[in-house]
Amino acid sequence: MAPDIDYLALAPEITLAVTAVVVLLLDLFLPRRQKYWTAIVAVLGVSFAALPLIALAVSDVGDRAMLGGSFVVDDFALVLKGLFVIAGYLVLLMSVGYVESDRYYQGEYYFLLLMSILGSMVLASSRDLITLFIAVELVSQPMYLLAGWRKGDLRSNEASLKYFLLGVLASALLLYGMSFVYGLTGELTFAGIAAEGAGKAGEPAFIMAILFIIAGFGFKVSAVPFHFWAPDTYEGAPTPVAAYLSVSSKAAGFVALLVVLYSAFPDASGVWGPAVWILAALSMTLANLTALRQTNIVRLLAYSSVAQAGFMLVPFAAAATTDAVGLGEAFAATVTYIVIYAFMNLGAFAVVIAGARKTGTGDIEGWGGLGSYAPALGALAAVFFFSLAGIPPLAGWIAKLVMFGAAMGAGSPWMIALAVIAAINAVIALVYYARVVKTIWMDPVPATAPEEEVRTASVAGSLGLAIGLSAAVVVVAGFFPSLVTFFSDATKVLAGG
């Protein structure tokens, strides 16, 4: 018997897989000076992968399910796949100049990055435990390698090893939880688990399984107390890889968490709601307080991304205490936050890459006066950092608004408490985001700054394009939030809202 395969539904994944293999083969045959072709092919491949996505979005077939319901292309999957393609595209653009400037293994670099993007695409469509797990591994494994891509640098070695060891531990926890779920329900598809597990929410083994799964994904989204790898890995890894880790890899973890919790354990929200409440409160508070004391810009962004993960978890906790409509609202709130966060954080990392090139340092002190000799970059840095802080009219404000809306909409005292914690943390976060902007614009140029031509050298074209695109989204979405909420509303199909 032949498997039922809908090739159009799989087209984005197939395009990416073929591109990745072509890049790997090209790398084999190209002479060293023409290796940049691998980058061009990779960028083109990711662009082409977007075409079938558009075709799928406009087709009126509706949801496409195949392989026994394991792989589903619905509105939720399409929106998230679109996000992963765009985020992957931006990271590729950031990588071009960066990977060329140091002696990297370009072909393998792009191959691994494409594979990770492919994994996140499969993840968005996976509706059973096995496909989900393989997809999660497909996202993470290239990242374990890429984190150590600066081979001569000890911190990069440390970054790779730390991420690998903790990531493998997380995978083990995840698998352990999944094995419990399979043992208890005898089902692998999320629909089957939801049906079989309906009456089992109180069983100790079932609760344990859910907690193990949350812990496993907690590592992937770097929520406190599973965040220890994040700052060291971000600092040591090549900066575009850190950007990918903090956006696509984190978003992939959230997508997995959304799909599993909402579609496999809808009846056990009384179990995972409180667990996520604790994760959210801890992530926001601890990460923000630690971020206050950071002197390195990448470490600051690492703690900031942990704190942002906390904000994204807030609607999850709210979902536990509300009805079906509230469930859909909470779901859409998380997706909205992820989409907006992706652009503002990618932008922030792109600015950091450009700024580090100009100032020659990753220390915030050394960035003094950046605004005086690179006003455009300084202004864009202000845009991204203030957006991360949630200052209107930038897009980060909409993300925070939707998040608070979901928390207050639930109405229970616990959720109001969490909303208060989130509000306090938004203020704390403003302090360290604003400090970076203040250094850039108000502090004098430090004596250690590199000479004039380095400081005023123009930013690489592809990097500039990445910064420009992210900035455009952050500004436009801030004025027209319906651009983002249109997509996140479409994803409610999965939560049944």
Next chain:
Amino acid sequence: MTELVLFFIFGALALVGGLTVVAARNPVHSAMGLMLTLFSLAVFYVVQAAHFVAAVQVIVYAGAVMTLFLFVIMLIGVDKAENLSETIRLQRPLVVLVGLTVVVVGVFVAVGGRFAWITGVVGAGPEVNGTAEAIGDDLFTTWLLPFEATSLLLIIASAGALALAFFRPRRREGKEEGAP
């Protein structure tokens, strides 16, 4: 009946193998003990009619993985007079404590019949066909996508490991660097 007899024979062999791993002075003997345990487990799988798993057990674990172990042991040339002094304090009492806990819990579960959520599912599952044909059928229809994705994981591992472990000779790099 055959099942019971085979269980006792190979169960005993598996235990002997396991003890050899821990007790043998020579690491090569330890590896051999591990191999004995793995083979005995393969027999269990055959008895359970999981022929494919048994074959994989022999080929992958008893074959490939054990060869790798032996390679490592012999290449690194582990010293026969290994320093066996224990650095963790209270190691032995702790081991006894943990071991006893496991035994007590095991007996509790087996005899007491508590924790129905652990044992309750046994036998209740659907009839399983463990032949290679049945597994191939499943693998290439329902699980086609994860199967293909796993092959990508293997390429990632090999390509990435090569790129990380391989350093180009310094001299050539210097020459290339001068070029624009």
